[in-house]
Amino acid sequence: MEVKARAPGKIILAGEHAVVHGSTAVAACIDLCTYVTLSFPADSDMNDKLILHLKDLNLEFTWPIERITAALPNSTSSIPSSPLSCSNETVKALSVLVEDLDIPEAKIGLASGITAFLWLYISIQGYRSGKVVITSELPLGSGLGSSAALCVALSAALLALSNSVNVDVSQKDWLTFSEDDLDLVNKWAFEGEKIIHGRPSGIDNTVSTYGNMIKFKSGELTRLKSNMSLKMLITNTRVGRNTKALVAGVTERAIRHPNAMNSVFKAVDFISNELASIIESPANDEIVVTGIEEKLEELMEMNQGLLQCMGVSHASIETVLRTTLKYKLTSKLTGAGGGGCVLTLLPTLLSGLIVDKVTTELEACGFQCLSAGIGGKGVQISFSDTS
Secondary structure (H helix, E strand, O other): OEEEEEEEEEEEEEOOOHHHHOOOEEEEEEEEEEEEEEEOOOOHHHOOEEEEEEHHHOEEEEEEHHHHHHHOOOOOOOOOOOOOOOOHHHHHHHHHHHHOOOOOHHHHHHHHHHHHHHHHHHHHHOOOOEEEEEEEOOOOOOOOOHHHHHHHHHHHHHHHOOOOOOOOOOOOOOEOOOHHHHHHHHHHHHHHHHHHHOOOOOHHHHHHHHEOEEEEEOOEEEEEOOOOOEEEEEEEOOOOOOHHHHHHHHHHHHHHOHHHHHHHHHHHHHHHHHHHHHHOOOOOOHHHHHHHHHHHHHHHHHHHHHHHHHOOOOHHHHHHHHHHHHOOOOEEEEOOOOOOEEEEEOOOOOOHHHHHHHHHHHHHOOOEEEEEEEOOEOOEEEEEOOO
């Protein structure tokens, strides 16, 4: 039996940075996914090995099972239904297994993701031979939740071939877990995210697991249900950014100008809550949908202006804003800013010719453009018989 899982990436529609200071933010999944295929090959050459194939990067790593058991003699797979945090001692032991690999210097950033992979695999499947193949439509390190999508898809695939969830393996179409099983997937994925990021908010893995949209404020997450199809052009500026430095910069600005910045954060809170309310409002016909899209554009524009007030824009982001504005399209940065990705709302009635033109112009600047539906389904799995 082989299982394939797919988990979507995410965007922040409103509220980034301000959420750190008590404001509301809204996040949504996108229909660009990470795919994980898990199998337990009967081939004798594959016995007693754990293989990880990163197909997009043309990298494959192999660990003898005996090497894993020697490094982690006290690990257990008896409680996949009860996620536990990875201890510091286990992280150190896993790091030794990762150091055994010949990871190219240019890809050394993969180490934390591989560590999370090993821990999730061993925790849920134990010391079992297997092969995991990973592909993704999400650019790495661009703020679109690629690490969370990996942890969610991996957790889903591993749990699907365990006794901890109830799934119909005879079904060959894409399936969604029950609500309780989704909760379990999300808890495991969050533990994987902690290995990669240290102290993640849990927002990325939650959106990837459950899909659609969520509103969050001061640690409280509320799931939202969109009543219309939204489409965005996502422009990856390919400019790397230091998220911690950007967050610290906003905090320092708030210390220097407390009254002004508190007003900015309060305004963002209003924008996020209004955006969430609009998204959940009825969208019965084309005229109503157009009206909703126009309101969303205005809120995006206001949010972008406030993000500029926080000092997290960048020359590359401003280039995207100017370019899309020429075509009367509205854009805002998503995530940390300082580079990263920019969202451009593509109205329902917008001509495909316009989309092609703006995409061509943005790509001529060296940017990467991705078209994505917003607020769709979360993690899903499918099975196939390999016998």
